[in-house]
Amino acid sequence: MAIFSRSGVRLGNLIKKTSRLCYVSQHTAVNAPQYVTAGCEEPTGPILRTSIPGPESQKLTQELDQIQNAGSVQFFVDYAKSQGNYITDVDGNVLLDLFTQIASIPIGYNHPNLLQVMSQPENLSTFINRPALAVFPPKDWVRHLKNALLSVAPPGMHQVQTMACGACSIEHGQKAMFITHQRKKRGGLPPTQEELTSCLYNKEPGCPDLTVLSFSGAFHGRTMGALGITHSKWIHKLDFPTPDWPMATFPKLKYPLHENERENMEIENRSLDEVRERIEEYNKRGRPVVGCCIEPIQAEGGDNFASPRFFQELQKICKENEVVLLMDEVQTGCGSTGKFWAHEHFDLPEAPDIVAFSKKMLTGGFYYKEDLRPKEAFRIFNTWVGDSSKVLLLEAVINTIKKYNLLDNVKETGQYLQNGLHEMEKKFPHCVSNVRGLGTFCSVDFPDAAFRDGVIMKLRNRGVHAGACGDRSMRFRPTLIFQKHHADIFFDAFEKTLQESSQ
Template identity: 45%
Template sequence: MASALRYSSKLRMATRVPAARALSTTARLRAAEKPFFPNEPTAPSVSTAIPGPKNKAAAAELDEVFDVRSLNMLTDYSQSVGNYIADLDGNKLLDVYAQIASIPVGYNNPNLLEATKSPEMTNALINRPALGNFPSADWSHILKTGILRAAPKGLNQVFTAMAGSDANETAYKAAFMYYRQLQRGGPEVEFTEEELQSTMNNQGPGSPQLSILSFKSAFHGRLFGSLSTTRSKPIHKLDIPAFDWPQATFPQLKYPLEDHVQENALEEQRCLQEVERLIKEFHNPVAAVMVEPIQSEGGDNHASPAFFRGLREITKRNNVLFIVDEVQTGVGATGKFWAHDHWNLETPPDMVTFSKKAQTAGYYFGNPALRPNKPYRQFNTWMGDPARALIFRAIIDEVERLGLVEHTRVTGDYLFAGLERLAQKYPEHFQNLRGKGQGTFIAWDTPKRDEVLAKAKTIGINIGGSGAQAVRLRPMLVFQKHHADILLESLEKLVKLV
């Protein structure tokens, strides 16, 4: 089933591409693909200041009860369609941020709409189960036709969760339990009286001082365990107690990658050595290494498949688990369903976490020993939300039906080529362009980044940043070449505006 999903993807729209005609380049490219959303606007439209008067008034009202200082815009979802997001003042922006990389198949996708009308969905919404105790009779079916249909190769089990942070933290918990089980000598070895008593006091040996190794600039969430592995920005971490866990340097590569092969390989070697040294020497023993395929919040930092294969080898060699955080990279945006599919690993990661475009969350695993040795060790009341699991299933259907993974690979290549042209023309504004061959998961550095992001809205583009100076593209999987053309034109305009 999973392999069907991975390999049946083909660009169905490609069969409808007409021969090139005597049109302007832009018009020709726009004509080259049939829109996935026939009712989408053909271009952004902005008719007020942003935020406009209605947005301002509504924001003031919301501010009475809810913190709005991170507000981008109050959104009129009823008027948003496909790749276009509408605000309260009637402005319609091409959205290449997509709810922080979490909308996969377009606003008001008609097939998702259809999925909301099923009796299964109604049941999931009004009879919310405690999935560990009282799963619905069809939970196995929902998993097998949904979340697990998209499971990474080699991982056929899932623990379901609510969002990225708890997906990551439950994976960490599984790692700690597994590590201690190895130390004890197996699943059948009972806890000692000392362990049982000390853990009630938050002390070792029952609550051991073990650690998760993550990387500088990583982002893995904002709850206490996940935040202890997050190293993106001080504002995410300040004033919150953290575990004394190690961080290794994530490779700081030079772009374009193909021009710096040798020195980048050396940099990655250096980082791998640091990882292995920390695993061997850090004072709080390392139970798992946690890594993003592309550091997404931390500035769109890439590393090569060889680096990740190296991590897999080091973790194997040291009996440490290897967890891949695909919360932001997963579900097609890099031109593979899972970004780690780019690595050609010999053995799969021990766990892969997901959220965002999946619209639900959790971690995949394959090794049955990652089920804790007793029930109720990995448990909570809801353990996810079947309503959101049903939405993910509908998303997978849509991805498969339209061949959106392959589509995103092809569109990403097209978009990247356009950005390379811009970078040649305006090198100062498009520095360190990165994400080649990674679908639409593309970024670059630019001076006055925050001003760029704000100005982009005024010309109809909703776009986000990552790290301190990167513009990050996170369009949906239904982003097409004619959207890429509009985006490229707008980015060129922005060069002159900022």
């Protein structure tokens, strides 16, 4: 069987159930970029045996629901059979995965380079004996930190702290802000006895009333400190006590961008004015704003973008007010926008003060500037502060990204994906709107949530798995080895779904 791209160019014949990622146009196959192989094998396309969720998935969901709330389960997965860009469920359905475990699979399912890390005898003790890294790190820990995390550190950043997940990365990044602010307030002197005693009773001055500014639509995690700066959905926050911290409006840009430049600049200026006002308001109330936390692209909140100028001005405001700028790159980091870190698109005069990461980075953590480094041990701490086995895997991921030029692949495939989405927007203007993205980090809007959810379900039963975000958006979070022929498979299913949904 042969498949054709949207431009009509014949792609490589697909005659095996699995083959290497080398489906390129025949006229470019000889000089194909190195990244098209990426060392990974996968199915040639979706395979549907049942509706989704199938009977086995439904049975397992019912069993799980006897033990815990299983309302969020979409289907059960056979991870041993999932390969590359394809996820296989327990009923034997094979889906092209554009959501990838909520944006957390970097180079595909069961990538051989990662399997090799697991099989190397010298790595077994790291996987078996999870070290308490802050107290008893393994002998090769520094080497792996340098080869993995520090080799891709955001420009201008040389300090890193590992953590387990995105939420705790944000949580401990906030603690770094507070510690640094209070240390500067004391002029470098040790805390007073009153501070040492009062903090044990949640009282001032040991527990000062400090605040962190965040934005409407933000999502920074589900732990209590992270929830204080999260404003995306009620399901995240209802019934939980959260601090009264300042919030500014995140810009909601109008599309297409080139037709709305003046209005979008006004929208961003209003947001920046709010930032200044909130900082001044809370400082006057004796509740100083010591930090500002923002996503380069608001993901959970609906894939909301702002311009490089907005982030440049925001950093300027933070510098003027001695506010620590924390860039939450949990979902945007590790190359999905075409640069390793999304904030690199903004041409900031200097690095953010803190950059948090997780998801595709496989481990959590944050980079930080030297002045945010705690002076005392055990201030940024928990039993494991991350997982050394995940850093071993991350090292293999980074080597694969570099070897196969996967950031170039993301740029090229991302442009192809966005072009195709714009075609769909023109063909189905009453269904699809607001196409936007950087690299393969893309999304579209639909008339409402019900329409969006129906499209996602129909796509799934055509062999394509996508994700939702915001009030009415569908987001794309493919792997870094996602290719143009994968986009063609999606476009075929998407077009049929829109034709059916718009009738």
